[in-house]
Amino acid sequence: MPRPQNLEARERILEAAQCLFHEHGFKGVSMDDVASRARLKKANLFHYYPSKNELGLAVLERASVCQREGVAKRFSNGHDPIKTVQGMFADSAERMEKGGCFKGCFMGNVAQELSDENEKMRRKISDYLDFWTGELRLFLERHKAAGYFKKSMNSAQTARALVSLLEGATLMCKAAKSPEALKNAGAMAGTCLKALKA
Amino acid sequence: MPRPQNLEARERILEAAQCLFHEHGFKGVSMDDVASRARLKKANLFHYYPSKNELGLAVLERASVCQREGVAKRFSNGHDPIKTVQGMFADSAERMEKGGCFKGCFMGNVAQELSDENEKMRRKISDYLDFWTGELRLFLERHKAAGYFKKSMNSAQTARALVSLLEGATLMCKAAKSPEALKNAGAMAGTCLKALKA
DNA sequence: ATATACTGACCATGCGGATGGTAATTGTAT
DNA sequence: ATACAATTACCATCCGCATGGTCAGTATAT
Numbered sequence: 001m002p003r004p005q006n007l008e009a010r011e012r013i014l015e016a017a018q019c020l021f022h023e024h025g026f027k028g029v030s031m032d033d034v035a036s037r038a039r040l041k042k043a044n045l046f047h048y049y050p051s052k053n054e055l056g057l058a059v060l061e062r063a064s065v066c067q068r069e070g071v072a073k074r075f076s077n078g079h080d081p082i083k084t085v086q087g088m089f090a091d092s093a094e095r096m097e098k099g100g101c102f103k104g105c106f107m108g109n110v111a112q113e114l115s116d117e118n119e120k121m122r123r124k125i126s127d128y129l130d131f132w133t134g135e136l137r138l139f140l141e142r143h144k145a146a147g148y149f150k151k152s153m154n155s156a157q158t159a160r161a162l163v164s165l166l167e168g169a170t171l172m173c174k175a176a177k178s179p180e181a182l183k184n185a186g187a188m189a190g191t192c193l194k195a196l197k198a
Numbered sequence: 199m200p201r202p203q204n205l206e207a208r209e210r211i212l213e214a215a216q217c218l219f220h221e222h223g224f225k226g227v228s229m230d231d232v233a234s235r236a237r238l239k240k241a242n243l244f245h246y247y248p249s250k251n252e253l254g255l256a257v258l259e260r261a262s263v264c265q266r267e268g269v270a271k272r273f274s275n276g277h278d279p280i281k282t283v284q285g286m287f288a289d290s291a292e293r294m295e296k297g298g299c300f301k302g303c304f305m306g307n308v309a310q311e312l313s314d315e316n317e318k319m320r321r322k323i324s325d326y327l328d329f330w331t332g333e334l335r336l337f338l339e340r341h342k343a344a345g346y347f348k349k350s351m352n353s354a355q356t357a358r359a360l361v362s363l364l365e366g367a368t369l370m371c372k373a374a375k376s377p378e379a380l381k382n383a384g385a386m387a388g389t390c391l392k393a394l395k396a
Numbered sequence: 397a398t399a400t401a402c403t404g405a406c407c408a409t410g411c412g413g414a415t416g417g418t419a420a421t422t423g424t425a426t
Numbered sequence: 427a428t429a430c431a432a433t434t435a436c437c438a439t440c441c442g443c444a445t446g447g448t449c450a451g452t453a454t455a456t
Contacts, residue, residue: 006401025311027225030445043448044402052446102314111373112310113223116300126374154385160370161363161386164379168366172358175309176324181362187352188359188390195393204435228411241414242436250412 010048012038018059022106025113026056053118060121063106064128071132075139081148082193084139085162089186092170097179104174108167133159153196162189208246210236216257220304223311224254251316258319261304262326269330273337279346280391282337283360287384290368295377302372306365331357351394360387 016037020029031052035042049055074088096104103109107125115122137159143149165185172181214235218227229250233240247253272286294302301307305323313320335357341347363383370379 009401024315025225027223028315031447032445041403042446043404046447047401050447104310108369109310112302112307112369115373115375117222117226122373122375129370129373157382157385160379160382161367164366164370164383165359165363165386166366167369168362168364169359171306171310171365171369172327172362175313175320175327177313177320181358184355184358185362187355188363191393192386192390195389207435229413230411239437240412241438244413245435248413 005048009038009040009044013040013045013048013055014059014062017055018063018106021056021059022103022109025109027113031055056114056118057120057124060110060124064124067107067128068131071135075135081139081143082190082197085136085193086186086190089166089169089182089189092166093173093179093182093186096170096173096182101173101177101179105167105170108170129163133163136162147198149193149196150198158193158196165189203246207236207238207242211238211243211246211253212257212260215253216261216304219254219257220301220307223307225311229253254312254316255318255322258308258322262322265305265326266329269333273333279337279341280388280395283334283391284384284388287364287367287380287387290364291371291377291380291384294368294371294380299371299375299377303365303368306368327361331361334360345396347391347394348396356391356394363387 013034017029017034020033020037023029031045032042034055035045038045045055049058074084077084079087092105107128110121111125111129115125133156137155140149140153140155140158144151144153144155165188166182169181169185173179211232215227215232218231218235221227229243230240232253233243236243243253247256272282275282277285305326308319309323309327313323331354335353338347338351338353338356342349342351342353363386364380367379367383371377
């Protein structure tokens with residue numbers, strides 16, 4: 001009778017892989033790199049994940065679940081909606097600055113690297129981005145219903161644009177090795193949302 | 199006395215490499231791939247470019263020059279500034295849609311793939327993004343001076359945020375395989391700029 | 397005994413790049 | 427004009443290394 005697999009090792013592998021993929025991209029990391037970081041031998045990796053591709057998908061799944069939690073939590077508070085959105089940008093800017101403006105957004109990176117070449121991965125990323133955009137849309141919708149925003153505001157459009165803005169600014173920071181873009185983006189988001197206040 | 203090198207071949211190589219790098223990323227393309235597309239043998243490539251890295255830099259230079267022209271032209275017209283900015287988004291959306299939402303922005307892709315690992319390339323990209331942002335800033339500044347925008351508008355901040363928004367929306371389109379994000383972003387840019395009108 | 401955990405050795409492939417050479421083109425001296 | 431030297435264009439072949447993945451076998455725990 002099959003007993004449960006070594007969950008500890010599985011988790012260590014996922015963690016190691018996610019970290020490395022984030023740093024060097026999927027193509028830039030070898031199975032040996034992952035194994036080494038997870039304090040395992042390469043051959044042992046294939047005992048847990050049948051291929052690099054499957055490992056990638058598992059990492060994406062893990063990251064997606066983790067990020068969704070953060071998103072859900074962020075939009076479930078009762079604070080001022082503009083502050084909440086600006087907080088999203090400010091937190092990103094802070095993380096970016098603390099990390100020396102490296103790496104950027106994991107999901108965004110994978111999206112750029114793989115969504116033309118791997119439909120399964122693309123779907124996972126796309127689903128996550130849809131979730132994020134959707135939660136933000138509902139958040140805006142709620143505050144619109146409460147009279148905070150103009151009735152004419154297009155919540156779906158605004159939500160998608162805000163997510164785009166955050167992703168783009170993150171990329172700009174990575175390229176410029178400066179958190180300036182994220183700060184500007186946060187300010188812009190604030191300006192824009194204020195213009196949409198009822 | 200050294201005679202001029204075969205410019206035709208050099209150009210063919212650059213063109214092939216740029217196209218392939220755009221499609222599959224720098225790491226996803228081999229020198230053999232480039233050579234084959236340029237109707238050359240791999241060994242001959244090294245006659246023109248001493249290493250893959252140097253080729254990458256040359257491609258980046260070429261792309262940068264080409265893009266700068268487009269940017270300069272766009273911001274030198276006398277049209278309504280909001281229309282001009284929205285045109286930037288609309289053109290991107292159209293290109294994206296026509297191409298099936300693949301590839302995305304060349305400079306953005308390279309920025310994400312390499313700016314943590316190759317300082318020379320990062321600089322080239324960063325310089326280009328600075329140029330783009332700078333041109334847009336001057337464009338906004340000019341129209342502010344002409345009384346179109348509020349005196350309180352922060353041109354630098356707005357310019358950077360608009361570029362971020364375009365880059366991010368392009369990435370979203372690539373991930374979602376839909377031009378929706380760029381359309382939303384264009385609308386958002388319009389809304390935001392209208393709020394800044396004098 | 398049996399299923400899981402782990403490993404060293406191995407393999408085919410693809411990679412960036414080096415080498416040593418041939419073919420074509422050009423400048424120059426006659 | 428022509429022969430020759432020099433330079434450029436081009437290529438087959440090879441090299442060392444890293445890669446994703448396999449396999450056969452060992453260790454361990456129940």
